[in-house]
Amino acid sequence: MKISYNWLKQFLKIDWEAEKTGELLTDLGLEVEGIERVESIKGSLEGVVIGKVLTCEKHPNADRLKITTVDLGNGAPVQIVCGAPNVAAGQTVPVATIGTMLYDEKGEGFKIKKGKIRGEESLGMICAEDELGLGSSHDGILVLDETIEVGTKAAEVFNIETDEVFEIGLTPNRADAMSHFGVARDLRAGLAHKEINIELISPSVSDFRVDDRTLKFDVEVENNEKAPRYAGVTISDITVKDSPEWIQNRLKTIGLSPINNIVDVTNYVLHELGQPLHAFDAAKVKGNKILVKTLPNGTTFTTLDGVERKLHEEDLMICNANSVPMCIAGVFGGIESGVTENTTSIFLESAYFNPVSIRKTAKRHGLNTDASFRFERGIDINFTKYALKRAANLIIEIAGGKISSEIVDLYPNKIEDHQVFLSYEKMDRLIGVEIPRETVKNILASLEIKFNSVTDGGLGLTIPSYRVDVTREADVIEEILRVYGYNNIEFSPKLNMSISANDFDEVKINNLISNQLVAQGFYETMANSLTKASYISLTESLKEDHNIEILNPLSSDLGVMRQSLLFSGLESVIYNINRKRNSLKFFEFGKTYHQYESGKSEQKHLTLFVSGATNKERWNSETKKSNFFYLKGIVTTILSRLGIQNIKPIPTKNDIFSEGLTLSLGKTKLVDLGVVKKSILKEFGIKQEVLFADFNWENVLKLSGNSKLKIKLLPKYPSVKRDFALLLDKETTFNEIYNLAFQAERKLLKEVDLFDVYEGDKLPEGKKSYAVSFLLQDGNKTLNDKQIDKIMERFKQTFEKNVGATLR
Numbered sequence: 180m181k182i183s184y185n186w187l188k189q190f191l192k193i194d195w196e197a198e199k200t201g202e203l204l205t206d207l208g209l210e211v212e213g214i215e216r217v218e219s220i221k222g223s224l225e226g227v228v229i230g231k232v233l234t235c236e237k238h239p240n241a242d243r244l245k246i247t248t249v250d251l252g253n254g255a256p257v258q259i260v261c262g263a264p265n266v267a268a269g270q271t272v273p274v275a276t277i278g279t280m281l282y283d284e285k286g287e288g289f290k291i292k293k294g295k296i297r298g299e300e301s302l303g304m305i306c307a308e309d310e311l312g313l314g315s316s317h318d319g320i321l322v323l324d325e326t327i328e329v330g331t332k333a334a335e336v337f338n339i340e341t342d343e344v345f346e347i348g349l350t351p352n353r354a355d356a357m358s359h360f361g362v363a364r365d366l367r368a369g370l371a372h373k374e375i376n377i378e379l380i381s382p383s384v385s386d387f388r389v390d391d392r393t394l395k396f397d398v399e400v401e402n403n404e405k406a407p408r409y410a411g412v413t414i415s416d417i418t419v420k421d422s423p424e425w426i427q428n429r430l431k432t433i434g435l436s437p438i439n440n441i442v443d444v445t446n447y448v449l450h451e452l453g454q455p456l457h458a459f460d461a462a463k464v465k466g467n468k469i470l471v472k473t474l475p476n477g478t479t480f481t482t483l484d485g486v487e488r489k490l491h492e493e494d495l496m497i498c499n500a501n502s503v504p505m506c507i508a509g510v511f512g513g514i515e516s517g518v519t520e521n522t523t524s525i526f527l528e529s530a531y532f533n534p535v536s537i538r539k540t541a542k543r544h545g546l547n548t549d550a551s552f553r554f555e556r557g558i559d560i561n562f563t564k565y566a567l568k569r570a571a572n573l574i575i576e577i578a579g580g581k582i583s584s585e586i587v588d589l590y591p592n593k594i595e596d597h598q599v600f601l602s603y604e605k606m607d608r609l610i611g612v613e614i615p616r617e618t619v620k621n622i623l624a625s626l627e628i629k630f631n632s633v634t635d636g637g638l639g640l641t642i643p644s645y646r647v648d649v650t651r652e653a654d655v656i657e658e659i660l661r662v663y664g665y666n667n668i669e670f671s672p673k674l675n676m677s678i679s680a681n682d683f684d685e686v687k688i689n690n691l692i693s694n695q696l697v698a699q700g701f702y703e704t705m706a707n708s709l710t711k712a713s714y715i716s717l718t719e720s721l722k723e724d725h726n727i728e729i730l731n732p733l734s735s736d737l738g739v740m741r742q743s744l745l746f747s748g749l750e751s752v753i754y755n756i757n758r759k760r761n762s763l764k765f766f767e768f769g770k771t772y773h774q775y776e777s778g779k780s781e782q783k784h785l786t787l788f789v790s791g792a793t794n795k796e797r798w799n800s801e802t803k804k805s806n807f808f809y810l811k812g813i814v815t816t817i818l819s820r821l822g823i824q825n826i827k828p829i830p831t832k833n834d835i836f837s838e839g840l841t842l843s844l845g846k847t848k849l850v851d852l853g854v855v856k857k858s859i860l861k862e863f864g865i866k867q868e869v870l871f872a873d874f875n876w877e878n879v880l881k882l883s884g885n886s887k888l889k890i891k892l893l894p895k896y897p898s899v900k901r902d903f904a905l906l907l908d909k910e911t912t913f914n915e916i917y918n919l920a921f922q923a924e925r926k927l928l929k930e931v932d933l934f935d936v937y938e939g940d941k942l943p944e945g946k947k948s949y950a951v952s953f954l955l956q957d958g959n960k961t962l963n964d965k966q967i968d969k970i971m972e973r974f975k976q977t978f979e980k981n982v983g984a985t986l987r
Contacts, residue, residue, distance in 0.1 A: 181433040182362050183217075184343040186451070190363035190380050193370070197343040200366070207369045208661045209356055210348045219340040219428045220312040221286060226279030227311065227333035228252070229323065235261075235268045240297040249274055249305065252330020260301035265319035272320055273311060273333050275304045282312060313337060338424070342432050352648040354556035358453030361645070368625035372662050382451070384568035390581035394461060396526050398587045401472040405495045406508065408531040408563050409471055410588040412571055413461055415524035417441065417580035426577070441518045441525060444573045446549070453558055454529060454566030455550035457497075457506060461524040463516045466500025469526065471508065480504045482511045482546075494540045495532065509537040509554040511546050524583070527574070529567035531560040542731060559645035564588055596644055599655055602637040606656050612668055614659065622662045628655070685880055689768055692785070692817055699813065700794070701764040701787070706747035708770065709737035714746040717859050718835050725773045740772035744786040745835060745855070745871060749863045752788055756865065762791030762802075768876070785874040787813060787852075790867055807838060807854060808935045808950075810870040814842065814852050817874075821883035823849070828932050830914030835859060835871070838913060838936050844882060850874045854936065898929065898956035901971055903978075904987040905949045906942070911982045916951060923977040924970050927962070930954035948987060 184197050193200065201211035230249040233256055238244035245266050248256040251274060259274070266272075275281055279291045281304075291304050308314040308321045311333070327336060347362070355361050360381065367379045394413040400406050421427075422443040430437050430446060437443050445456040461467075476492040488507075490496065495508040505516035509532040518525060537554040541547060564586065571582060607613045623630070623640065628649075632639035642649045649655060660668070693703060709729065715721050727740040741747060744767055755763055765788040773780045789810050792802040803809075818826060823844060831839035831851050839853020852872035860869055905916070913933045920931045935950035942948060955962060955970060978984035 180347045180349045180357065182345040182347055182359060183429065183432045184345065185340065186342075186359045186429055186432070187363050187366070190360055191367060191370075191377050192380075193366075193377060197345070201345055203369045203373075204345065204347065204362070204366060206661070206664055206666070207365050208350070208353065209362060209365060211345050212348045213346040215344045215346065217342045217344050217432050219342075219431070220337070221282045222280050222288070222312075223339045223341055224273075224311060224333040224337065226291075227273050227275050227306065229327050229329055229331045229333060229336060230272055230274040230305070231329045232266065232268050232270045232272060232305075235266055238297060238299060240299070244297060246299055247305070249303070250329055251276065251303075252328070257302040258300055259303045259305055260296040260299055261305045261320065263305065263307065263320040265322070266305060269325075270320075271323045271325045271327055271329075273306045273323065273336075275306055275310075277302060281306075281310055284309070284312075311337075340428050344432060351556060354553065354558065354647055355453075355645045357553050357556065357558075358450060360452050364627075368622070368662050371625040372622060372664075382569050384565060384572060387568040387572055388582065389585055391583055392585065394524060394583035395467065396461075396464070396584060396587065397468045398589060399468070399470050400589050401470065402495060403591055405473075405533045405536045406471045406530060407533065407592060407594065408560055408588070408590040410529045410563050410567050410586060410590075411469065411526055412567060412582060412586045413524065413526050413584040414571060414574055414580050415461070415583040417523060417525065417574065417578040419518060419520050419522050419578065423577055439518065439520065440578045441522070441574060444570050444577070445527075447573065448566055448570045449549055449553070452562060452566045452569065453553055454562050455509065455553055455558070456566065456570050457512055457528045457550075458518050459497075459505060459516045459526045459528065460518055460522045461526050462522070464499050464505065464526060465503065468500035469528075470498040470500070470502060471530075472496060472498060472502070474498070474502070474504060478504065480507070481514045482507065483514050483517060484511075485514060488544055491540070491543050493536070494543070495536055497528070507540060507544070507546075508532055510541050510544070510551045511548055524580075525574075527567060527571060529563050529570070531558060531563050538731070557647035559643075560590075560594055561644045563590075594644070597642040597650055598631070599640045599642060599650070599652055600637055601640055601652055601655050604636070605652060606637075606659070609653065609656055610660060610668060611670070614663060618663065619659055622659050623655075626658055626662065628658075688821065688880060688883060692820065693766075693768075695817065695820055696766045696787075696813075699764070699816075701766045704748070704751050704765045704767045706741075706744070706751065706767060706769065707737065708741055708772065710739060710741040710747055711736050712739045715742065717746070717862060718743075718833075720833050720835065725775065727772050727774045727779060742771050742773055743835075744769050744771065744784050744873065745859075748786055748788050748871070749855075749860070749865065749869065752790060752869060753863045753865050756790075756867070761867065762793075762795075762805075764789050764793075783876040783880070785817075785876045785879070787870075787872040789813070789870040790865075805868075805870060806935065806937075807852075807870065807933070810852055810872055811840070811934065814850055814872050814874075818842070818849065818879070821879065823879070823882050828930070830912065830917045832914075838933070840913070840933060847878050847882065848875055849878055849882070894956060894958065896957055896959070896961045898954055899962050899967055900952055900954050901967065902950060902952050903971075903974065905951060905978060905984045906946055906987050907949055907982060907984050909938070909945055909947050911947075911984070913949065913951075915982055916949065916978065916984075919977050919981055920951075920953060920974060923973045924955075927955045927957055927966075927970065928953060929956050 197214050201214055205211050228251055230251045232247050233250055234248045236246050238246050243262055245261050247259050247261050249259050250256045275291045277291055277293050280288045282288045293302055305320045308316040356365055370377055394415050396413055400409050419439050419441055422437050422440040426443050426447055427437040435446055441458050445458055449455050474490055474496050478490040479487055480490055481487045496504040497506040497508050498504050506512045532554050534555050534557045537551055541551040627643045629641040631641055715723050721742045729738055732738040752763055767786050769784055771782045789805045793805045793809055794802055796802045826842045826844055828840045828842055831841040833851045836853030837856045842850045850872055855869045855871050917931050932952045937948040
């Protein structure tokens with residue numbers, strides 16, 4: 180939100196530097212993210228002075244040029260060559276002196292230099308209107324009133340205004356500060372705490388009066404819940420034209436483009452007082468009646484941007500006597516009833532609309548306007564009539580006309596100000612120190628919070644209507660703290676912390692594994708728990724019915740809670756790849772969220788992502804490409820570090836992997852790992868291989884805390900390990916190899932493990948290579964070579980027959 184310092188000074192006569200004021204606003208909770216210097220004309224006409232043309236003669240070497248001598252009020256006249264057709268002796272003109280920077284309409288500057296034009300010396304430039312940024316005319320030089328004193332700075336003649344604009348990062352709860360008056364009100368409280376008492380000057384509406392009653396409008400509100408207060412007045416005999424310079428400058432300073440004097444006034448009052456307004460062309464309102472109502476679902480309505488929209492049955496609309504919609508209440512006006520240059524009378528609306536209703540409507544139609552931004556967060560219902568009078572007075576002032584009706588103000592169910600009791604004991608306990616009671620009272624008074632009762636134990640308070648976010652005792656304490664200053668609260672050197680033993684153990688384990696992964700070259704990431712609903716379609720292992728949907732998502736990209744950490748991790752991978760970081764090792768501790776028939780569920784995970792090279796290129800070592808075996812080694816070291824042994828690898832059933840394993844201990848699944856399918860990577864624009872491991876961290880934590888040891892005798896007879904390098908079709912999975920091996924040998928085969936996968940241009944097209952190990956053991960005797968060779972031959976024949984495998 181942009182706040183003009185000059186505008187702010189209309190309410191508070193403060194002479195502080197902008198930086199100092201910005202620091203105080205930040206301390207008050209209105210964080211100033213930056214301060215920008217703004218000029219009504221770029222460069223502020225620095226170096227441009229008023230001169231008098233003493234002589235004007237034809238250039239000897241050019242038909243269209245003139246040689247002039249100009250008095251600049253500082254001594255000897257200067258010679259300037261000028262090409263304007265209207266230049267003449269005796270004129271009072273603006274002159275850009277040597278060294279002056281002028282700016283074109285694109286904001287690009289050019290410097291006035293001493294030089295020769297067609298052989299004649301020229302020491303400046305007599306300027307046209309557009310060259311100074313004062314208009315668009317380039318018909319000739321700008322001729323001024325001859326009474327202006329020679330040597331006067333042009334900035335003084337043209338009232339060039341410089342301003343400083345605060346960019347405030349407004350938090351959603353601070354609806355009261357969504358205007359210059361609101362910020363000034365908060366600033367006054369901060370100054371009062373520093374014992375600087377400055378009057379808050381509010382715009383006067385005492386001269387508002389009804390001139391006649393010739394243009395009466397009837398107003399009917401059919402839904403008082405969505406529109407608790409609705410006010411309006413008619414103004415006739417107006418002239419729609421450009422706004423005066425002072426209003427245009429105010430709007431331009433905060434980034435708004437002036438439109439016409441009527442629309443500009445409504446925008447001006449919105450940013451001045453925080454009350455949105457809307458002006459209807461009275462001649463276009465059929466039946467001189469305003470109906471505030473909802474319309475049937477699917478009703479079409481064309482908004483000011485020319486877009487035809489279909490209305491929802493809960494959208495509150497401003498309609499004419501025939502129930503024809505003219506405006507989406509509190510959000511956006513209609514193209515048929517807006518003010519144009521032909522408008523001569525208006526109905527001016529000021530209202531309070533239900534924040535929830537406005538938020539839903541704006542979201543449904545994808546609209547975010549200055550008006551909806553304020554209505555959504557809650558404006559001051561008691562400002563409705565006051566702001567209407569303020570705007571009406573300004574319109575009369577700059578557009579002429581007269582007030583042609585009494586103010587219609589429908590407010591059937593008055594909303595009472597909120598009551599809160601502040602307990603001193605609770606305040607001291609929450610803050611941790613005791614703030615002097617008189618200081619507390621002074622702060623509350625500066626915030627316009629009224630005292631109903633004062634006791635030794637606390638204060639009975641009435642909260643002003645504009646503080647819609649202050650409803651609890653804790654909110655009042657926060658108000659006291661932000662004005663008192665968080666920096667003024669002394670903290671005890673002793674830190675007390677409440678944490679359960681189980682939580683402590685989990686934090687300790689997480690830190691242990693984090694340190695291990697960082698030592699192995701991994702970086703920790705933290706992704707948003709909100710993600711795209713469409714990611715579910717990339718895998719059959721996740722179900723759409725298990726999505727937890729957000730009722731009011733900020734965007735479709737943040738529509739559901741994530742069921743997997745894979746997709747947010749791949750977003751991080753492609754983000755880095757796009758920035759030329761191709762060798763990546765990430766890990767994340769996070770949660771997944773599921774909606775089951777039994778209820779909602781949160782599950783803890785640790786995920787690993789590996790892509791590209793495993794090490795940096797160095798002069799004495801070659802880089803190694805990450806592969807399945809590398810990831811498996813990392814996963815195994817994590818489990819080993821936590822004392823989890825005797826892990827059983829089995830082929831994974833998770834379809835996110837083209838090749839993968841599931842590591843389990845007994846029937847407890849610990850981790851899925853493997854190579855992410857190319858079809859999934861393609862959705863993210865990733866062209867290089869990505870390895871992914873997903874730990875069921877809750878199971879890992881349970882097993883890592885298990886101190887029970889099972890002791891058994893070591894096998895009496897040794898085991899034997901043999902490897903095959905199998906050349907296979909790409910469609911063949913490790914699951915098939917695993918099952919076929921146990922079908923071929925059930926008694927002596929103990930483990931089957933995939934420890935490497937290779938796909939490259941050295942292999943035939945459509946082929947891949949698996950490196951598979953087989954662990955054989957007999958509990959009763961030592962295996963001999965003949966037995967082992969027989970079993971391995973059986974494996975070979977089984978693989979050849981069933982999946983067409985060959986040994987490499």
